[in-house]
Amino acid sequence: MRRTQCGLGRRMMGAIGLACALTGIVQVAAVADPGQPSTLAEVRAELRRLYHDAEVATEKYNATDERLTRQRERLQKLNGQIKATEAKLADLKTKAGAAARAQYRTGGLPAEVNFVLAGNPDNALDAASRTWQAQRSTTKLITALTTTRQTARDLRDDAAVEVKRSEVSRQSLKNQRKRIEERIAEAKRTESRLSSEQRRELAALDQKEAAKAQTKWVNAGNLPHVGPEAGPAGRRAIAFATAQIGKPYVWGAEGPDAFDCSGLTSQAWLHAGVTIPRTSQEQWRRLKHVPIGRMRAGDLVIYFSDASHVGLYIGDGKIIQAPRPGRNVYVSPVASMEILGAVRPDA
Structure with missing residues (x-):
């Protein structure tokens, strides 16, 4: 009888342990959401x-x-x-x-x-x-x-x-x-789930990667070969874009209080007296292509394989761009994103 009770006790303890283990798994599964990024x-x-x-x-x-x-x-x-x-x-x-x-x-x-x-x-x-x-x-x-x-x-x-x-x-x-x-x-x-510390870490990670990409671009010999200074129209376009720094990105906007990426570049050149296409894809398709190493200030830099983003090159390896929702128009390294090519509005 004692042996039976002992065996029964061991079996009960084992069942309780298994139940606890299963409960722990269920609790972990409930906390982790496989549909959300975890790192x-x-x-x-x-x-x-x-x-x-x-x-x-x-x-x-x-x-x-x-x-x-x-x-x-x-x-x-x-x-x-x-x-x-x-x-x-x-x-x-x-x-x-x-x-x-x-x-x-x-x-x-x-x-x-x-x-x-x-x-x-x-x-x-x-x-x-x-x-x-x-x-x-x-x-x-x-x-x-x-x-x-x-x-x-x-x-x-x-x-x-x-x-x-x-x-x-x-x-x-x-x-x-x-x-x-x-x-x-x-x-x-997604951003709202981040703590203040994580937001700072994310911004630092973005800056670190942008600096790394820019260094690689410069070391490839691009910067020393970049073309001459902007022409008169290019200088006017740069002056306009510079005056917009700090204004918010708003999708579909082309000024005067907010801009999206191509809204900024098309308006900059319009104020320089040159009408160019409204969208980055059409700017890439219809404007004259120039080699990256021969860019001059005022040219437009087109990004990503689908030509979905554009910035205005201002010289010294920098662009002015309207980046994305939640951000403002600012100056950034030209190689901080995947470069597709460059175009010249006043060619």
């Missing part, structure tokens, strides 16, 4: 991903917004053309009605019949000439009326197409806005 490096990588996604969506939003603006302008122009065409059509209809009434008054007889029936041959010849001219004018009038009617129909069709395109663009803007706001909100939630 500072992972948090940093997650924030970069989220803000990069937000910036990609922002540049798409900017491109769509620019397209919608062009569509509105074209629709406005079409509506003006429709109005002018309809006025012309109304005038032609009035003239056509007058011609029809005149023909009715003359009985609609051909000129040669009127000549035969006329008592005075000279008057008849004059009448015939006038009739022929009137018939010729009527033919031109009918042709113009037909052409104008077709033009009005074509313009209305074009306007209807433009309205549909605008509706698609507006819906696209709405979807892109939602994506941007979701990414930024998710990034802010």
Whole structure:
């Protein structure tokens, strides 16, 4: 009996120990969230991903917004053309009605019949000439009326197409806005879980990596080969961008109180008297490419393989940029991010 009780006691203690172990595992699993980054490096990588996604969506939003603006302008122009065409059509209809009434008054007889029936041959010849001219004018009038009617129909069709395109663009803007706001909100939630100490560590980690990348870029021989100083327009663009330092990044903004990355660069060059594309992707696609080692102050540096970010090169290995939500326009090392290439707005 004693042996049985002892065996039972050992089994009970073992069961209790297993239960405690299982409880501990459950508690650890409840605390750890496999969907969340657990180390500072992972948090940093997650924030970069989220803000990069937000910036990609922002540049798409900017491109769509620019397209919608062009569509509105074209629709406005079409509506003006429709109005002018309809006025012309109304005038032609009035003239056509007058011609029809005149023909009715003359009985609609051909000129040669009127000549035969006329008592005075000279008057008849004059009448015939006038009739022929009137018939010729009527033919031109009918042709113009037909052409104008077709033009009005074509313009209305074009306007209807433009309205549909605008509706698609507006819906696209709405979807892109939602994506941007979701990414930024998710990034802010991730940042909100960090302590003050972790935030300082994260900022120090960013600075350390930026300095390391810049040193590597300089050691590769880029800085000594960078081209001449900015031209007059480039100096004006730099002066404008410098005046914006400290203003907040706001996605979709192009001043005067806030900017996103391409909003800053496009406005800087606009104030220098040069109109360039609104988005970083279009700046990369449409402006003249220059070798990194031959950049000059005022050139634009495009970042990441998808050309989703841009900064204004100011010389000495530095750029002015509007970085991301929560940050302000500031000066940073040119190589602090993955460089895709450089473009020259005033080439």
